Amino acid sequence: MIRASTRAVGRTEGLVSRSMSSGPAQDLVVIGGGPGGYVAAIRAAQLGMKTTCVEKRGTLGGTCLNVGCIPSKAVLHSSHLYEEATHSFKSHGINLPGGATIDLQQMMRKKDQSVFNLTRGVEESRMRRVIPAKNILIATGSEVSTLPTVPIDDQTIVSSTGVLELSDVPRRMIVIGGGYIGLEMGSVWSRLGTEVTVVEFLDRIVPAMDREIGAQLMRILKKQRLNFKLSTKVVGATKTPVGLRLTVEPSAGGVQEIVEADVVLVSIGRRPYTAGLGLENVGVQVDRRGQVSIDDHFRTSAQGVYAVGDVVRGPMLAHKAEDEGLVAVEIMAGMPGHINYNAIPVVVYTNPEVAMAKTYDSGGDYALGMVKILSDKATDKVLGMHVIGPGAGEMIAEGVLAIETGTTTKEIAKTVHAHPTLSEAFREAAMSAHGKPTNYYKM
Ligand SMILES: Cc1cc2nc3c(=O)[nH]c(=O)nc-3n(C[C@H](O)[C@H](O)[C@H](O)COP(=O)(O)OP(=O)(O)OC[C@H]3O[C@@H](n4cnc5c(N)ncnc54)[C@H](O)[C@@H]3O)c2cc1C
Ligand SMILES: NC(=O)c1ccc[n+]([C@@H]2O[C@H](COP(=O)([O-])OP(=O)(O)OC[C@H]3O[C@@H](n4cnc5c(N)ncnc54)[C@H](O)[C@@H]3O)[C@@H](O)[C@H]2O)c1
Numbered sequence: 001m002i003r004a005s006t007r008a009v010g011r012t013e014g015l016v017s018r019s020m021s022s023g024p025a026q027d028l029v030v031i032g033g034g035p036g037g038y039v040a041a042i043r044a045a046q047l048g049m050k051t052t053c054v055e056k057r058g059t060l061g062g063t064c065l066n067v068g069c070i071p072s073k074a075v076l077h078s079s080h081l082y083e084e085a086t087h088s089f090k091s092h093g094i095n096l097p098g099g100a101t102i103d104l105q106q107m108m109r110k111k112d113q114s115v116f117n118l119t120r121g122v123e124e125s126r127m128r129r130v131i132p133a134k135n136i137l138i139a140t141g142s143e144v145s146t147l148p149t150v151p152i153d154d155q156t157i158v159s160s161t162g163v164l165e166l167s168d169v170p171r172r173m174i175v176i177g178g179g180y181i182g183l184e185m186g187s188v189w190s191r192l193g194t195e196v197t198v199v200e201f202l203d204r205i206v207p208a209m210d211r212e213i214g215a216q217l218m219r220i221l222k223k224q225r226l227n228f229k230l231s232t233k234v235v236g237a238t239k240t241p242v243g244l245r246l247t248v249e250p251s252a253g254g255v256q257e258i259v260e261a262d263v264v265l266v267s268i269g270r271r272p273y274t275a276g277l278g279l280e281n282v283g284v285q286v287d288r289r290g291q292v293s294i295d296d297h298f299r300t301s302a303q304g305v306y307a308v309g310d311v312v313r314g315p316m317l318a319h320k321a322e323d324e325g326l327v328a329v330e331i332m333a334g335m336p337g338h339i340n341y342n343a344i345p346v347v348v349y350t351n352p353e354v355a356m357a358k359t360y361d362s363g364g365d366y367a368l369g370m371v372k373i374l375s376d377k378a379t380d381k382v383l384g385m386h387v388i389g390p391g392a393g394e395m396i397a398e399g400v401l402a403i404e405t406g407t408t409t410k411e412i413a414k415t416v417h418a419h420p421t422l423s424e425a426f427r428e429a430a431m432s433a434h435g436k437p438t439n440y441y442k443m
Helices: 006-010 035-046 062-067 069-087 104-119 180-191 211-223 318-332 392-405 409-414 424-432
Strands: 002-004 026-031 051-054 131-138 142-144 172-176 195-199 227-229 232-240 243-250 257-261 263-266 270-272 305-307 346-348 353-356 371-375 382-389
Touching (some): 062 104, 069 180, 131 318, 172 257, 180 211, 195 257, 243 263, 346 392
Parallel strands (some): 195 227
Antiparallel strands (some): 002 131, 142 270
């Protein structure tokens, strides 16, 4: 029996347990109540394990529900409605006689309400004690990666958390990093009237995605008034009485330039969070990126200690963390468990949404519609799928299912899809793989 890392619990500010028993001699102690941790704890309780979930926040839900997926999607939705009201309603014959205006405080209250509804303050017991446990699951998630030259102050230089709390619509915003957070949050503030410039170190945005899809997305976002500086790095920031001055230069070095902003969002990625756990004291190894090292069964280098979610390798996504939490607990219970990492969807919630179900960058030698399918030449099985368009986040499920079940493009091409629907584009893309498209679905 292992002692549930005295440090993990001892350094935790609060101990929260919900629908799971807490007390001595636990079968499982889960450290972290995010998507990886709370799903694992619930599954463990369902399987009859005595389980305690330790969370230092006053609420469950982790990054995703408190400061990530949920609040960001809430403001994406609100700002989208505003964008529609100001730019699209008229063409539908809907007139707003006085014009649409923004009440930012109300928008933020609505976002906070969405978070509250899902995380609902759980009763918190602030206690420090030792919980003996047979197994421990580390699900402590991740934190914002920082830039030493642009220190976050949560006032004018903000992370994804601060950018969801702004009290005024800034006139100018520099977004450092053209990844998921940069593009989603850049879209939100641009829609609300901010002049947004995305500074990206690489020569492309959303580098984890297919190059051609990324280029298409950038064209669309430019039409939505977002500006981009690719292959550019920020090398310094100074505050002035009227805002911020950022020094930028080409990523490869070269002539420097000054850009001004009222708010800077640092969104250059996230790093695993293991501070205060004392992993070294119990022999849990981390790799050079700070990720807890695990084997295919989520076992760390210390017996009885497992890890899942953002704190381990792989994409930092809520559904990946959840799935790992489920499977890790099932493995602990002696059940078989496996995750197909080739079939984990990713969705960027810009307008239009962009979705993929595997990173395959094929160089772009095919007809691009709204859906791009990559299949194995020999077996015709679907290897990857990318969608850009309205509802892409929902549509990608068809791609994930195809990958998971080994479906061929011929089989998709034979499958009747209702008309008129967006999902018809899947069939068209599958037909294209055999040179027989009947339509072209273009943006
Ligand atoms: C702005 C933003 C938007 C996002 N949008 C999406 C999205 O749309 N879709 C998506 O799939 N993913 C999204 N993500 C990513 C998603 O939030 C993470 O992948 C997910 O939350 C990871 O889950 P986790 O359980 O591994 O970690 P977390 O959710 O980070 O949870 C870890 C928990 O552990 C707690 N903890 C840490 N150390 C200790 C300790 N010592 N003792 C006790 N508790 C501790 C933390 O307080 C935290 O609550 C977004 C992230 C951000 C920042
Ligand atoms: N819709 C979603 O699923 C969603 C939404 C938000 C966040 N997330 C998760 O949160 C994680 C963090 O998001 P993120 O957008 O911060 O990271 P990211 O990894 O998606 O993007 C970071 C971007 O910053 C760039 N970059 C890195 N260093 C830079 C520098 N010094 N200067 C300029 N650019 C630089 C990278 O090339 C990359 O394009 C993501 O990896 C994702 O897993 C997911």
